[in-house]
Amino acid sequence: MSDSRTRILDAAEELFAETGYDGTSTARIAEVAEVPKGLVFHYFPQKMDVLLTLVDERTAIEDLTEFEHPAQAPDSDADPAGALRRVAARLPLRASPRMRRILFREADTHRSVRERLGRLNRELVRLASRALEAALPGSRGDTARLEIAAATFATVLLYHENLYHLTGDRIDPDAVADLLTQALT
Structure with a gap:
């Protein structure tokens, strides 16, 4: 798994836990992950894909x-x-x-x-x-x-x-x- 992808998921996990999915923007995820916003969309075409990936990969x-x-x-x-x-x-x-x-x-x-x-x-x-x-x-x-x-x-x-x-x-x-x-x- 890519280091950038992992950082995006880690950032999303932190932010979704703190402020909820609806209270978290993809720009904020990119900022916390220290990646360009476009890279978030490269790995996850929609913000919902970030949530679904987190849930699927981290609750197995x-x-x-x-x-x-x-x-x-x-x-x-x-x-x-x-x-x-x-x-x-x-x-x-x-x-x-x-x-x-x-x-x-x-x-x-x-x-x-x-x-x-x-x-x-x-x-x-x-x-x-x-x-x-x-x-x-x-x-x-x-x-x-x-x-x-x-x-x-x-x-x-x-x-x-x-x-x-x-x-x-x-x-x-x-x-x-x-x-x-x-x-x-």
């Missing part, structure tokens, strides 16, 4: 292929709470408080960001479900309960990120993982 979930094929998971006999903790530890929103702020602020007004948040939720549910299947091999016939537990866990993780952004309060995902898995076992 880390590689969790260990959960893709539950029977092949490295810790398939591990405790289910530990499996959920591994999913929570890789939640991308923890990596950047700015991106978390952008996601939850801009989801209200920009459909594309709201859709990305929905995809993120579905990814988390899928991965949490796979993690639980791997850790609870005898429960494969109980798909509905695993899906509900996975959806609950994903909801709590995303709610926690939003709550932390708004108030600074924290929810302990480990405690939630313990509570959910106690109900499953």
Whole structure:
């Protein structure tokens, strides 16, 4: 990736987090990135492309292929709470408080960001479900309960990120993982 492109995205992340997408001009992004304004448009034809690229590139979930094929998971006999903790530890929103702020602020007004948040939720549910299947091999016939537990866990993780952004309060995902898995076992 180009150094200039990275500087543009870094500047946009900083500015969108501070003043919001609508409150940030492309001229200001170029100024903070220390690049000509035309270079912003070279990489991103419209300002919305900057936002969408930020959201897509900086909210991708880390590689969790260990959960893709539950029977092949490295810790398939591990405790289910530990499996959920591994999913929570890789939640991308923890990596950047700015991106978390952008996601939850801009989801209200920009459909594309709201859709990305929905995809993120579905990814988390899928991965949490796979993690639980791997850790609870005898429960494969109980798909509905695993899906509900996975959806609950994903909801709590995303709610926690939003709550932390708004108030600074924290929810302990480990405690939630313990509570959910106690109900499953």
